[in-house]
Amino acid sequence: MVRGVSLVYGIYLLLPIVLLLVGSVGQSWTNSLLPSGFTGQWYVDLWQDGSFRRAFVNSLVVAGATCVIDLLLAVPLAYSLYHGARRRGSLAARIVSVMPVAVPTITLGFGYMIVFNTDLMPWLGSMPLLIAAHVIHTLPYLTHTLLADLRHLQPEKLEQAAATLGASGWQQFAGVVLPNLRHSMVSGLVMVAAISVGEFNLSNLLVSFQNRTYPVVLLQAFYGATGFACAATVILLLLACASALISSRAFRHA
């Protein structure tokens, strides 16, 4: 019974993806159950379309920058929250419990639109603002991943040992805590990258025509031929799969 339900559910999840794959190599697909004809044309068109190539690069740039900035912010943040939150009821403990794992992106986007469309801060549509928005959106994920790892690691015992051996506060952090956070840093970053690559709501509201990211351009593809849109989506899927693979490899090495 359970296996039957799981099977049906599995099919339900995978069916759209399978249809996408099928549609991406179909000649034409209008008003029928399945596309007709077989062609690799759509992928060629994608490759040749300048705006798609540009958007692909933009997505990678934004994701990369988001990863770097997230890392620089999340590691010290998680570390100080961990030490501060060990005393229950402290301000840090409250921050951790309240920190949202997902602020609704439309809310964030509208906020940015209102604030950064003024004469004082006319930055709406700029790349830095887009990256900043991605950072804000993904930071809680990385912070929580690191915090969980810290709780498991219990670094204070290692730090005490390092201190008695002669390590200053910084040496304890860099030499003992950081190396043991390596794996959760990598897997957290890959999650950040995957979220950033696929992020639509924020990007749609904040991009200018020049620095549109891949999901934004993808939306426009759906106003054209179905096959083209399917192929474009498949590319995004491949990107997501690649991120998942790398992330799970990092976990296995942990």
Add this chain to the structure above:
Amino acid sequence: MSLILDHVSYTYPGTAHGLHDVSIDVKRGELVAVIGPSGSGKSTLLKLVSGLSTGHSGRIALGGEDLSGKPVHQRELGMVFQSYALFPHLSVLDNVAYGLKLRKVATVERRRRAQELLETVGLGSYAASAVTQLSGGQQQRVALARALAIDPKALLLDEPLAALDAGIRGHLRDQIRQLQQRFGATTLLVTHDQEEALTMADRVAVLKDGRLLQLATPRDIYTRPATRAVAEFVGLSTLLPGRVSAPDRVDVGFAELKTATGARSIGQAVIALIRPEHMQPDPASDAVNRFVGTAGQQRYLGSVVRYDFLVPGAPHRFLAESPVPAVAAVGIAPEHIHLLDE
């Protein structure tokens, strides 16, 4: 280097717990064990010496130099923790060499010294292993090697054997003691296991409720405890409260004990302490301090039987230990009765 605690007091903020006026001197190369029940302040003491806790009053001096104001990483103390606290991201050899690396010793030299120390603790072939591949006892030996590698001025051991199985504990106890003597390390050992303290230490400090009850050799702690609390904490005993009724006589209510009373005056309240191994089973009928009674619950320990001996009129059972339990009477030689004054 000698380690001196001089009238050290510390109170945890918001509580009455901590240390109250504790003075312990550890001579150079000596191992002093600090024992006491939970909450006696022994861990607090070690944390203050290591610098992991600060804010005490009184003086802690190492080799004559006051340690207050010195942060943890400048005190040059080696510390071994109950949880081993080995660094999981470093190999065994690199763990031992960690302190040397911080001191900027050249790579070849520090690896050589680390290897040497590993050989000394008997783990030379494990140099390249990951710490997770070692057993608890092995990890603790690595931790000890790591602490000794930096040539510390003193060694602090925080219940190092508490997390280990009983079988390994005995083994490791001897090893730690041998290493400590070999390196001549001034050592402070905190433990709740009195057997550990008695077998390993040159002197034992007994703490209770943050106060030092007695600082003496293991033999003196056992045979001549200073207070009732020490007597009850270390070893098993039969305690009989009473009064000095005549020179060398103590009235314990149901009988009169013959034992040296020293300079005590008539009528002074005392407590007679008798260790179980000194209860002679079935002595001759004219033996001194002879009590008639019956054997109660018996506990077979292999080499001896530990049993309750019920004497009519006595406030509680006598605790006795001998290869064969007494049948009708026990006797106590006068020199085996130790009098406590409270």
